[in-house]
Amino acid sequence: MNIQIHSEGKSSEAVPKSAFxxxxxxWCPGCGDHxxxxxxxxxxxxxxxxxxxxxxxxxxxxxAKIPQYISANSFCGLHGRALPAAIxxxxxxxxxxxxxxSGDGDSYGEGGNHFIHNIRRNVDITHFVHDNQIYGLTxxxxxxxxxxxxxxxxxxxxxxxxxxxxxxxxxAMGAGFVARGFTGDPDQLxxxxxxxxxxxxxxxxxxxxxxxxxxxxxxxxDYKSRVEPLPEDYNSSDFxxxxxxxxxxxxxxxxxxxxxxxxxxFHAQQATLSSGVPLLKRSFKLSAVEKVMAEML
Amino acid sequence: xSNRVLMKGNEAIAEAAVKAGxxxxxxxxxxxxxxIAHYLAKRMKDVDGVFLQAESEVAAINMVYGAAGxxxxxxxxxxxxxxxxxxxxxxxxxxxxxxxxxxxxxxxGPGLGGILPAQGDYFQCVKGGGHGxxxxxxxxxxxxQELFSLTxxxxxxxxxxxxxxxxxxxxxxxxxxxxxxxxxxxxMKIFDKPWAASGKKGGNVxxxxxxxxxxxxxxxxxxxxxxxxxxxxxxxxxxxxTSALEDAEIVITAFGxxxxxxxxxxxxxxxxxIKVGLIRPITLWPFPVEIISxxxxxxxxxxxxxxxxxxGQMVEDVRLxxxxxxxxxxxxxxxxxxxxxxxxxxxVRRIAGGGF
Numbered sequence: 118m119n120i121q122i123h124s125e126g127k128s129s130e131a132v133p134k135s136a137f138x139x140x141x142x143x144w145c146p147g148c149g150d151h152x153x154x155x156x157x158x159x160x161x162x163x164x165x166x167x168x169x170x171x172x173x174x175x176x177x178x179x180x181a182k183i184p185q186y187i188s189a190n191s192f193c194g195l196h197g198r199a200l201p202a203a204i205x206x207x208x209x210x211x212x213x214x215x216x217x218x219s220g221d222g223d224s225y226g227e228g229g230n231h232f233i234h235n236i237r238r239n240v241d242i243t244h245f246v247h248d249n250q251i252y253g254l255t256x257x258x259x260x261x262x263x264x265x266x267x268x269x270x271x272x273x274x275x276x277x278x279x280x281x282x283x284x285x286x287x288x289a290m291g292a293g294f295v296a297r298g299f300t301g302d303p304d305q306l307x308x309x310x311x312x313x314x315x316x317x318x319x320x321x322x323x324x325x326x327x328x329x330x331x332x333x334x335x336x337x338x339d340y341k342s343r344v345e346p347l348p349e350d351y352n353s354s355d356f357x358x359x360x361x362x363x364x365x366x367x368x369x370x371x372x373x374x375x376x377x378x379x380x381x382x383f384h385a386q387q388a389t390l391s392s393g394v395p396l397l398k399r400s401f402k403l404s405a406v407e408k409v410m411a412e413m414l
Numbered sequence: 415x416s417n418r419v420l421m422k423g424n425e426a427i428a429e430a431a432v433k434a435g436x437x438x439x440x441x442x443x444x445x446x447x448x449x450i451a452h453y454l455a456k457r458m459k460d461v462d463g464v465f466l467q468a469e470s471e472v473a474a475i476n477m478v479y480g481a482a483g484x485x486x487x488x489x490x491x492x493x494x495x496x497x498x499x500x501x502x503x504x505x506x507x508x509x510x511x512x513x514x515x516x517x518x519x520x521x522x523g524p525g526l527g528g529i530l531p532a533q534g535d536y537f538q539c540v541k542g543g544g545h546g547x548x549x550x551x552x553x554x555x556x557x558x559q560e561l562f563s564l565t566x567x568x569x570x571x572x573x574x575x576x577x578x579x580x581x582x583x584x585x586x587x588x589x590x591x592x593x594x595x596x597x598x599x600x601x602m603k604i605f606d607k608p609w610a611a612s613g614k615k616g617g618n619v620x621x622x623x624x625x626x627x628x629x630x631x632x633x634x635x636x637x638x639x640x641x642x643x644x645x646x647x648x649x650x651x652x653x654x655x656t657s658a659l660e661d662a663e664i665v666i667t668a669f670g671x672x673x674x675x676x677x678x679x680x681x682x683x684x685x686x687x688i689k690v691g692l693i694r695p696i697t698l699w700p701f702p703v704e705i706i707s708x709x710x711x712x713x714x715x716x717x718x719x720x721x722x723x724x725x726g727q728m729v730e731d732v733r734l735x736x737x738x739x740x741x742x743x744x745x746x747x748x749x750x751x752x753x754x755x756x757x758x759x760x761x762v763r764r765i766a767g768g769g770f
Binding site: 273274 | 442443444445448451452455456459465467469470471495526
């Protein structure tokens with residue numbers, strides 16, 4: 118008898134041996150974060166990255182535990198503050214592949230201000246947002262992306278706030294790469310992760326990720342019935358089309374690369390960094406320091 | 415008339431705030447105090463109050479600044495990392511003299527640390543974690559009933575002195591359940607707030623809530639006024655519990671959870687013939703300097719033993735109050751670890767035997 122086991126996040130094809138190891142997690146069974154971890158491992162492996170070349174950065178939350186679960190350089194930052202730490206690490210060492218992987222509350226709520234201003238900065242980093250439309254770590258309060266009317270333990274009459282549309286906000290702020298994935302479609306998710314990492318500039322990938330414990334509305338079944346990959350002939354360099362498409366979030370949720378147009382990065386424009394040599398690898402001339410010291414003393 | 419119920423410490427804080435006439439709560443989720451928000455989200459509806467989940471702790475403390483500045487009784491609550499974020503607001507609220515109540519259910523740090531109980535925010539809350547010369551009035555309960563009454567009192571103290579009052583509880587006190595007698599009727603004081611941007615007709619129409627004073631003479635004047643207010647609080651508002659001090663040879667100083675453990679130690683030690691007393695500050699600021707100083711002068715007292723869930727914070731204030739008259743020893747646990755009764759008893763035995 119043939120028994121086929123299909124678990125979320127794992128493609129039916131055999132996964133090649135990865136240099137990236139993953140560790141035991143503290144996530145609930147069935148959590149979409151498991152799929153994101155598996156897809157992340159696959160994406161990094163398929164891009165030919167080595168663990169020492171990658172820096173995983175997160176803030177605080179269930180999603181933000183991910184840097185602790187994969188063998189790469191990892192940075193566990195403050196709640197909402199993953200982006201400033203991530204872009205600064207990229208400034209210090211341009212050769213690092215910097216990936217922020219954190220939740221919707223962390224990225225869009227507590228970190229909302231950093232989100233806006235780091236899009237404007239356009240440092241070449243990748244931002245994966247595990248978007249489950251709820252605060253999972255603190256056991257179920259409305260997050261910035263929770264839908265209006267969502268009843269929780271503290272939104273007892275239902276959420277009365279307008280949900281934040283991260284795709285629309287990112288486009289409005291001038292983001293060059295805006296994409297949406299779903300943990301129930303791991304093959305698509307891996308390709309989106311790879312595209313986001315390869316993109317030169319700030320790349321945002323919002324990943325719909327069901328919280329099986331604290332969000333009983335946005336379940337696998339709910340997302341599955343709503344997500345719809347963009348048509349093959351979708352023109353992701355058409356800003357007007359992107360603006361229109363990102364506003365679709367209801368019965369249908371388009372997934373894929375919604376917008377992708379490269380713009381000058383922070384490093385390309387910054388006088389010191391534009392040479393392309395990471396600060397860490399610049400030669401250090403003692404004579405120059407001695408000269409300054411002699412002048413000052 | 416009163417009602418006796420079993421409550422978590424966090425729920426007691428929330429219900430006490432409602433009883434004290436607080437009708438505005440602004441908060442952001444963080445363990446181990448989220449029960450306060452969950453309780454008030456439901457309870458505020460019954461009393462025509464407002465519960466609002468903010469986008470961050472920084473937003474929540476500024477909502478407190480705004481609503482309290484408009485004259486309302488307001489509460490926010492958080493836990494250590496969230497309280498760190500609120501420190502900027504603390505300083506501005508102190509400068510603008512806005513009555514506010516903030517709950518800190520402490521967890522262990524530094525940084526994100528862990529979610530288990532600790533008392534590592536003593537310095538931050540008592541000495542002032544924000545910038546400038548200011549004080550918070552800091553109340554520390556060691557049981558759920560006391561947490562209830564201190565929370566109610568906090569609102570009166572805040573209004574009376576136009577000061578920010580911190581309810582400083584550790585995770586144990588916030589999470590533990592004990593019976594609480596809830597008074598049905600309360601003699602809630604109504605404070606006139608002519609300074610508030612309240613929208614009231616008549617009087618001064620230019621109610622400015624601010625902490626900016628460019629003129630150094632004026633700003634020094636504000637600071638002097640704040641300092642004289644702080645001296646008044648030090649003179650009038652010290653709250654302290656003492657136990658078995660009459661013939662004590664060893665005096666334990668402890669607040670919150672540690673004081674509970676100390677009480678059991680005192681009983682056990684007495685059985686072994688070791689005379690141990692307790693000084694439990696309830697107001698961490700104003701600190702009970704006088705009783706500690708008096709006790710240090712007693713011939714019967716050999717040494718002080720300060721116990722805290724940190725690496726030694728309140729012990730500095732104990733040492734200042736003892737002022738070199740007696741030895742002040744310290745035992746602290748960190749990281750969410752809590753000392754056992756036996757662990758402290760063993761130290762007490764060694765002090766009594768001259769071996770600590």
